[in-house]
Amino acid sequence: MSNWEDYVRRVEPYVPGEQPKKEHMIKLNTNENPYPPAPGVVKALREMNTDLLRRYPQPDCKILVDAIAEFYGVKSEQVFVGVGSDDVLAMIFLTFFNDAKPVIFPDITYSFYDVWAEMLRIPYETKALDEDFLIKKEDYYGENGGVIFPNPNAPTGILMPLSEIEDIIAHNRDVIVVVDEAYIDFGGESALPLIEKYDNLLVVQTFSKSRSLAGMRIGYVMGNEKLIRYLNDVKYSFNSYTMNQTALILGAEAVKDRAYFEETCRKVIETREWTKKELHKLGFSFGDSKSNFIFAKHASVPAEDIFEALKKEDIYVRHFSKERISNYLRISIGTKEEMQTMIGFLQNFLAEG
């Protein structure tokens, strides 16, 4: 018999989160934006020149890169785009984390960092968050092969002040420091201005949350021109045409509408703050989320019981069975109406219990 199986790269089979498809469900489990993308995006889709479909897209993604650079006031040479921030982050791991020393990141954090490290055989080490789920900056001062953490952190939603982030960068000038800002637009302060001061800093963002385009898979990273050039070299060698024509066109359109973007973020933040107050009244506790979700535990009722009760009502939130956080629920911020429905149900459910 054949033995090709001996040489298969074995990975922990990752199971993507539930994608229920019920008509009237309330989907608060994947941190999607409850509002549609900017009106110009749908218009661009409907009016798209369909002769582009048979043509290869721009390998340099110029239309999208230029739009992002313009929005943030950086040079186009300081922007790299990919198929969601997962693609961008995986390319960063592949390009920059080649040292024998371990890459370091928090123990409770975005669940893909250790997966990429294992897949690409990169050594890594995790640093425990403190008892309030805060990152302890001093943990990141020692020798290492690179540093990565989200800000706000996932799934805690807790923001780190920019001064502490700068301390971490300043202590790590010999390696690449990656700040993963998927949720920065919901009240956080971006590390972006620091890319002019530190040539080893990469700031990663995404269109999946604040730009309402999870379905189009667009992520990007900003940093100094040399870092971006290295990323492009690796990307061109891997797959020159990753961003399809619709992603380029709709992405560029989404980033142009600053007023709509700000208005959408403001609404999500307002609803989040209202939800925090209501959850607090119901006996939940949580860190001060600056993201589009709340990571909460209840004083007496186990997270799993609440998760199951909500699910029976077709209200989907996220529960992780991982140590330290297994009694927490991650609740994405939907529309005000959706959150009212959820709070209304919890009022009854917790009163009964």
Add this chain to the structure above:
Amino acid sequence: MSNWEDYVRRVEPYVPGEQPKKEHMIKLNTNENPYPPAPGVVKALREMNTDLLRRYPQPDCKILVDAIAEFYGVKSEQVFVGVGSDDVLAMIFLTFFNDAKPVIFPDITYSFYDVWAEMLRIPYETKALDEDFLIKKEDYYGENGGVIFPNPNAPTGILMPLSEIEDIIAHNRDVIVVVDEAYIDFGGESALPLIEKYDNLLVVQTFSKSRSLAGMRIGYVMGNEKLIRYLNDVKYSFNSYTMNQTALILGAEAVKDRAYFEETCRKVIETREWTKKELHKLGFSFGDSKSNFIFAKHASVPAEDIFEALKKEDIYVRHFSKERISNYLRISIGTKEEMQTMIGFLQNFLAEG
């Protein structure tokens, strides 16, 4: 000063082919299809439910995988899709080529195989095509860490008979054999039926050529269910959501229209055969291409001179400076009118010379 640059993964900076954007150019340099995708594709784009834009796409790409499986009469569990066949092929290298023995492929072939091997630090060895640019099957019988070749081969366009491919597979039951069939629909015989007989065979195809969707970045591979499961495990670990909503919807729509697909391929084949006759009259020689391009050299005029002369007329073909093939031009098959224009110009140019 910081020394993070010591740990950057260095790659040969790949330069993607020219993408000129002149109004009236004739673009015969990237093997795109001259005809638009099936009419249903544009309709699906115009009528797409735009609420999907803010939602993550199906991680299992079910709508597209099912449509491909239905077209080819295989099970959905035998189909894996990716962001163009480059993404699919890179995932195959990452998943299956982990042996210390070298992966083998032809010296003249698709230019990404050695790039992926180098990037992923996979040992490889090339086998020289014979003097007529044919693959010598016996070269692939020795011990190795995997086998990959395109059929028809690129950039020669020459097809290998299925019986010889089966010989190669049968001699390599302990490793994965990948047949890269990007151009198979233009007159070749696919190795697809052999996936039922050989559990170590992967057949890769793409929507970029015969399906007229280069702009949407859709590739796929078919093989036995175990192979596809391993690929999905690696893909989910790398980036769970690679195919965006429009790629899933338009791809599924494109594959449904068998009549349009067959008609388009037939037209490309007819134009190719007409072009062959005309090129032959003009003093060109070439292998018997079964792809949507012709790889030709002229009896007396250097390829580079013809390339430059065509370019001045805004007719773009492809020229590779690589050894053994530097006196050849790769000419994609456009519409009959485009080929007539090119032939007309060459008649004058070569008569003058």
